[in-house]
Amino acid sequence: HKMIIDAGAYPSPLGYGGFPKSVCTSVNECMCHGIPDSRELKDGDIINIDVTVYLNGFHGDTSKTFFCGEVDEASKRLVKVTEECMLRGIAACKHGVSFKKIGRRISEHAEKHGFGVVEQFVGHGVGRVFHSQPIIYHQRNNMPGQMVEGQTFTIEPILTMGSSSIECDMWEDGWTAVTTDGSLAAQ
Template sequence: MVRSAALRLARLSLNSRGREFGSYATILPKEPFVWGISHITPRSVPTHIARPPYAGGSSALQDVGGKIELGGIAERRVRAAAKLARDVRELASTLVQANVTTNELDAVVHKYIVEHSAYPSPLLYSGFPRSCCTSVNNIIAHGIPDDRPLEDGDIVNVDITVYLDGYHGDTSQTFLVGHVDEPGQELVKVTNEALEAGIDACGPGRPFREIGKAIHDLIREKDFSISPEFRGHGIGTDFHRKPWIIHGLNDGPEIMMPGHCFTIEPAIIQGNNPTCWIFPDGWTASTEDCARSAQAEHMVLITENDAQVLTR
């Protein structure tokens, strides 16, 4: 449910937002509130396309020990899924412009994915009603595509995941819509630098905690914070699984080993309040004070010799 105190704070923050975080449209839930997502009709997927188990499909595939078996069909398939996800992300980048609705963007993304014999992984995942996530300005993650047109000055994260031949490919990027102010441009720039810092910390035999430390070290002197609510995750035949990737300081003992395949996806927020609250739809996560958030995501595969970015 919507926390009334959080909504009051969000409304009050509109008076100071321009001075603190820049000039942009604040995204708040529409009133009167519609609770849940049962009023949203999911898009259809042709019956010949294989679906993940949560969407009514069956899964005979299983990654041994939660890792990708290197050098064989599993690695080829996860690389193919990652490549398709990258291609869809690049398609989305060409669609992001003022006056285009995120629902229109979702429709094009959906069509492209199914035309490539893949399933849009977000669709029906825990009931999610759309084929990608679109998170605008103060939305941290899990924004549901809707009929609000993008505006000049917005930033929007488009989160793409596809399910192809039994494997998921996952990536996202935050795009600038038209003329974004300097604070917004800096936020997106630092977010991509944070992602690259996390990737640079990867390699066989290295602790997963070094990813979070690298991101922390990058932004600790800046006026940004790391969302603790949203983590990277293992990926393969499952959409989400271990290892869980923490983007801030942590003391996790796990070590990266050949075959580990996972996402790094830091959500970086303006200011020092990383608290979030959830819209009445049960999905859309906003910053508490309406500061902007940006996110960027890549898939990383640990091999015997290095860490390879599959969605570059």
């Protein structure tokens, strides 16, 4: 929070829809929107830190999953393939290309490596508004729409150790989304 404020920006999530913190921190089985707390991270944990700031009239949204200490090979592979999926989605972007190509590229790569793509959460337009059109599906889909030069949107797939049909539980805080079976998730 302090670093964002000191840079002259504002943390976009703070107060957004009642979100109580400046960033999202999603640990292990948390798919996304985890609320930072005082828990101590342990050797072998993975944590996604999702940061969005408002600066000079625009929102910028980024996230990355990090390793805590020594992480097992399966967790390393999940995080690596998740990042590769994001990059494959980005590589599909070009004026006139159908948005569904992003989801197809991500799904193909995830499935090739035995991971599921979480379907409950999507990418979104970002810029002057925190969340806007277009909606970006990270799985195979038949949604209409084509990319237009100058559009800004997020591509933020979430992969799990389980299948793409993995269920999601929402904690009582109304934000923290976790895998029902406790399997790891990376964004």
